[in-house]
Amino acid sequence: MSEEEAYEFVKNTLKQERIVPYTQRELDIIHSVESCVNCGLCINYCPVVRAVGLDRFSGPRSIAVELSRSPPEFWASVDKIYLCTGCGTCREVCPRDVNIPEVVNLVRARLFAVRPDLVPSNLIKTSKIIATHNLAFEPWEDPEEKIDSRDMRLERLGIPFVEDPFVENAEVLFYPGCQAEERAQEVREAGKAVLSYFGVNYTLLREMSCCGLPARLIGDVKTAEHLADILTKKVKAAGVKSIVTTCAGCTSSLSQMSQDRKWGIPVYHMMEYLVEVIGIEKVREAVDIKPESEPSKITVHDPCHLIRHTSRQMEDYARELLTVFPIECVSSGVADSCCGGGGMVGYHSPDVANAVTQENVAGIEQSGAEQLLAPCPLCTAQIENALYRSGSDVDVVDFTVFIAQHLKPKE
Ligand code: SF4
């Protein structure tokens, strides 16, 4: 057999065995796994293990240890790999910096590319929606119904309507994300109301497109990269100096994208923008405070994508902003505990997602808070749903919506 024939033979054998060589980036992640010392610390902190037990989800250590072997073992991991919410708690506590959420993304990407028959069908369905519409949700069939839904939400929440600005040479791009664009429209509207109130020269994208995070979490790297290409073109064409989002996932995803694709501009969550750029004193002057109609006790949820994937400083920003209100900010003891909805677990296994949320529900209930603020529409929906089903009367409000609700009317 000639050298060329031998090469073809090996290549075809690898193809038949569905073995694909690692890229350098994948190798870096796998090397991080090899440093695992099997201490088990991550298991004690994993919210999914705590919620459903090791029989259902064998936990981060098993992902770290078992998946550091040979590619075929990836296929054996399929029962657990879609149950990780990507919260990053294991990475935060790991003494060896093993990057489990990235390992999970790597394995999901391999499964999607080589064994799509093993990917849960509802994730395949979602990936098709994303690839078709460039959004994580199917757009509304009737645009008039979408407007009616938006207006009802604004009226119920007392948020002023601001026309969509599509501005040339704007300083800031406001990027609401798919959830606020197609579902939690009050968050998109609240973001505009807040930025307009403070006189920010901002624009929206004429055509909103997904940042690619949901596709990446499903393992559909091709669609995720395509969406990142589209967004990069839009951001460069807009020529803005910064981006503001109202979603935790978008904040971490766009921050990473800005770094990887050299956008050269910062990405802020709205809370961060208010504290760092607008300034807390201006916020204090802007809010309309009616102590008699305010809930007296409020608690906060700190989304994983803000505190563990972006910066722990986000916790301080949320609490600093609340100092301008005449309320008591109480601790639930579980503010930084994963809501369960991340990592597409809410789509794939809602029973597991809801089991994880029970820890939040118990902490929020015992805190005595009348209201929970969450700076992310996904966490808001997940926790609100769980509290409602538990019979709780704690009100759940998105953080940006809360700020927009309290702005003084302008003369
Ligand atoms: S990222 Fe979160 S859910 Fe996933 S294994 Fe780590 S601690 Fe568990």
Ligand code: SF4
């Ligand atoms: S905490 Fe880190 S080193 Fe310890 S078992 Fe988990 S992944 Fe391995």
